[in-house]
Amino acid sequence: MDDLYREVIIEHYKNPGYRGYLDPHDYAFADSNPLCGDHIEITLRVDGEQNVTEAAFQGHGCAISQASADLLLESIIGKPLEEVKHLDKEYVLDLLGLDLGPVRLKCALLSLKVLKAGVYGLGEAPDSLVE
């Protein structure tokens, strides 16, 4: 339990650095986890070389879903979009420093799913994006 609710996660949940909505933006996507009702919307700005310059998320949900969104966006600032497209499950789990069971994994991976669906310009966010 102490692992799951490490200070870093509580801190990012309570005082997120990347909460907000970028208007205008270059990329945007929103999705929910139907089981929990966690909801995340991500907006991105990129520069001429297609590197991420700014990122923001809004929504609601458990500490794991919200902290993972904040950590994820913090980690992609300056990264090329091409690299963002190839981020995977392990990347998020490394950011969180956690090993999660199947139920909470969905909470942790919602933000990555939303991010990738937005960057790929998809109409929906299938689970296959983060498997």
Next chain:
Amino acid sequence: MTFDVAKIRADFPILRREVRPGVPLAYLDSTATAQKPLVVIQAMDDYYRYSNANIHRGVHTLAEEATALYEGAREKIAKFINAPAAKQVIYTRNTTESINLVAYSWARTNLKTGDLVILTEMEHHSNLVPWHMLEMERGIRLEFISVTETGLLDLAGYKKLLEQSPKLVSFTQMSNVLGTINPAAEIIRLARQAGAVTLVDGAQSVPHFAVDVQALDVDFLAFSAHKMCGPTGIGVLYGKASLLEAMPPFLGGGDMIREVKLRSFKPNALPHKFEAGTPAIAEAVGFGAACDYLTSIGMDNIAAHEHEITEYALERLEEIPGVKLFGPGIQDKGGVAAFTLDGVHPHDVAQILDGDGIAVRAGHHCAQPLHEKFHIPATSRASFYLYSTKEEVDRLVDGLYKVKKYFG
């Protein structure tokens, strides 16, 4: 009989387990599914060890025994809800399938475009979606009895809706989130006066207090075995004989027929008309054993015990700063306490409690519209049954203080 909760707990093997070494289980999720006493597990085990055979058609000893056990369980269930005859007890997979049976068989025969079905805002998805599907398919109209801020049904609004001559009033006898025990007899009486057929979702009521279908004068009652100490995979639709007899079959196949020709069939009599294919036989046997078990303890004793535990839980939860409880006060409430804790998502609450072996549920509990009404995405829910104790409530309260410390 004095109610000895320690003795009752000894009947449930799972309550002895530790969630992790040194961390005993506090199971506060019986509204989702109840734990099973040894007599139920043993009845199913015995069935598979000694009597397993397919039912109704065989003439050998095992087939005779299996049929007698399967039909004997039906008699026990009928008695449990005071049904006039066992043939009015139709086996289904669960409450959801029972409601769908009414929607497919009765409603598709009797409802046409524009006909009104009255539901309530506190329904489980199982008593919403079948009617949404019929609304799309057939153009029936849906109206909802609203839920007041205190979690009660607005009966004045209901009486207004009845002026529109509904064909069906379908409602839950007890909310799985708010715990509200609805005045079912009164709702049914008013519906009957207005000429409507009634369906009661008894998933949460039948396990927790005595439900008498004849006293209620209800047309259909749906409930599940697994919430009343029985196995998963089996439920019941009770119906008035005249209605069931007039209804077309639901699923087609073996057992539901009297006679089959290459191009036609004649349906079987009740209850078999609605039971196509090999049913859940061992589960029926377990269901019968669960009815025997609950009857031996006494439904009134169970209801009184749950009332005491729930009253204690509400008191203790209310003293925690930041806890907000949903639903009515104890006088209208069954053994359910749904709550939120300021600043902490219900999933985090449930996860941290799990660390101390306390099992509560978090989410919208298959009642999303009800949560939207109260403007919350989710709640945590502790629920109680005959084996719940005040010590478990104390552990829950201690656990919530720990959650507050984490998120402090």
